[in-house]
Amino acid sequence: MKLLQTKVTVALIGMFSAIIVAAFSAVSSHKNRKNAIDGEFKSGVTGMLDEIRQQHPVILHRIDALEKKQDASNEVKERLARVEESAKAAHKRLDRTGAGE
Secondary structure, eight states, X not given: OHHHHHHHHHHHHHXXXXXXXXXXXXXXXXXXXXXXXHHHHHHHHHHHHHHHHHHHHHHHHHHHHHHHHHHHHHHHHHHHHHHHHHHHHHHHHHHHHHHTO
């Protein structure tokens, strides 16, 4: 009977030890996966930042080109507004001279 109790006790200790080892293994595996995912994310972000840094001069050049086009467009709009005002004044003068005849 005592031999049976000893065998049962040894079996229970072995089983609990296996459970503890499995739990630690699962925790360690989870940490490793998390670290791998974090590493992949960080390398992806770093790659994107490097690409942005490389594209920075090109982007600045394109912004300058757009600003020049916008300035030219604004100049045309201002000139058109002056021409419209001049035409409006000319029509008023013509109307006054035509009405006074």
